[in-house]
Amino acid sequence: MRLAGKVVTRLAALLLAAAGWSGAALAANSSQTPWGPDYFPNVPLVTQDGKSVRFFDDLIKGKVVAINFVFTSCSASCPMETARLRQVQQLLGDRMGKDVFFYSISIDPENDTPAVLKQYAARFDLGPGWTFLTGRRQDIDLLRQRLGLYMPALPARTAGTNDHDLSLVVGNQGTGRWMKASPFENPEVLATQLGSWLHNWKVASVRADPSYAEAPVRLPQQSRGEELFRTRCASCHTVGAPANSLAALRAIGPDLAGVTRSRDRLWLLRWLREPDVMLAEKDPIATALYQKYNKVTMPNLRLGVGDIAALVTFLEEQDPAVARK
Known part of the structure; x- marks a missing residue:
């Protein structure tokens, strides 16, 4: 090699x-x-x-x-x-x-x-x-x-x-x-x-002289759940994007706002753990999602129990109905 x-x-x-x-x-x-x-x-x-x-x-x-x-x-x-x-x-x-x-x-x-x-x-x-x-x-x-x-x-x-x-x-x-x-x-x-x-920098920067004074005092802190969403999920999903927005129109999978309320928790946890197995078993919800979203397969992200819990917590935090409780 x-x-x-x-x-x-x-x-x-x-x-x-x-x-x-x-x-x-x-x-x-x-x-x-x-x-x-x-x-x-x-x-x-x-x-x-x-x-x-x-x-x-x-x-x-x-x-x-x-x-x-x-x-x-x-x-x-x-x-x-x-x-x-x-x-x-x-x-x-x-x-x-x-x-x-x-x-x-x-x-x-x-x-x-x-x-x-x-x-x-x-x-x-x-x-x-x-x-x-x-x-x-x-x-x-x-x-x-x-x-x-x-x-x-x-x-x-x-x-x-x-x-x-x-x-x-x-x-x-x-x-x-x-x-x-x-x-x-x-x-x-x-x-x-x-x-x-x-x-060779064919497209110039918007500003050639950025100021350090404009830099944030602290970089935003991400939870483990947010990190997982942004690196593993955001390429296909949005959370709370308006129905006719550009983000929603470009999304490959469903918007995940309220997903922790609309899906049974045990079903959701298993879906995040082994979506390929559930599709192979012809789970009715998994099959319906597969057909609705152009037969794009939900990937198995190989997430552990802790990462799945962190991701679900992040999704709950994005849901105002859950956050108010």
Whole structure:
């Protein structure tokens, strides 16, 4: 796994996280960067529209990109990661497909045909500039290795499951700047990385001279429940958003205002713990939600008892009817 060792070290030197890059990196161009056709395999892939493309020549050459690996039957991280990137796509607006390109590559090519991928993208109402791809397993595994996102199969792996790195890679192939990012990252941070940092600050800041006097005396303190909601739930759900507001219209799942009153508590606790199991059992409420919200699967967040309790407490605190008691 070349990228996971020497490559990640060199990428880290080129991308000094949020602080910016060295002068040498800023001077890089496509003729200087080592991350060209000699490194990235130009393997064939197929888009959700059935179009044949080459990874290097057609997808990443000279472009700013975000790349992740998913599979459409995933009931854990993939729906959440897709929903989070959807928020980033909305922030980037019409720059998608022009300045920035998203690529989601299936790690389950035997089942994720172009038609299946197209249906999956439609469930999330994804806009232009985001391509879903499939191909030969050996080619996809090679890409995962070169991008540092390969996770070998576990010896005791359950049949029908897929193991994969819960990260995405963002980069500018022309300048050689690449970095890993978390799918739980704040969407505004990801949009800034893709829209400004990787474009050498193509979009200027609103103010070039922010004042320390305007900084808050104390950073807002978040409870564990609020932290979980903002990092795990907010990509799909709102709490108390007006019905016709932009936030509500963009939401993938139901608004959660009053959910601790409208749902039986034991049902809610189990739903947060194992939604995939409840869907498989055809729980009537779970099935109805699945059908109502465009068949987007509620991901299993792998939350422990304490985290579930903290999340429910946060949701109760957002409900005025509960807070008044």
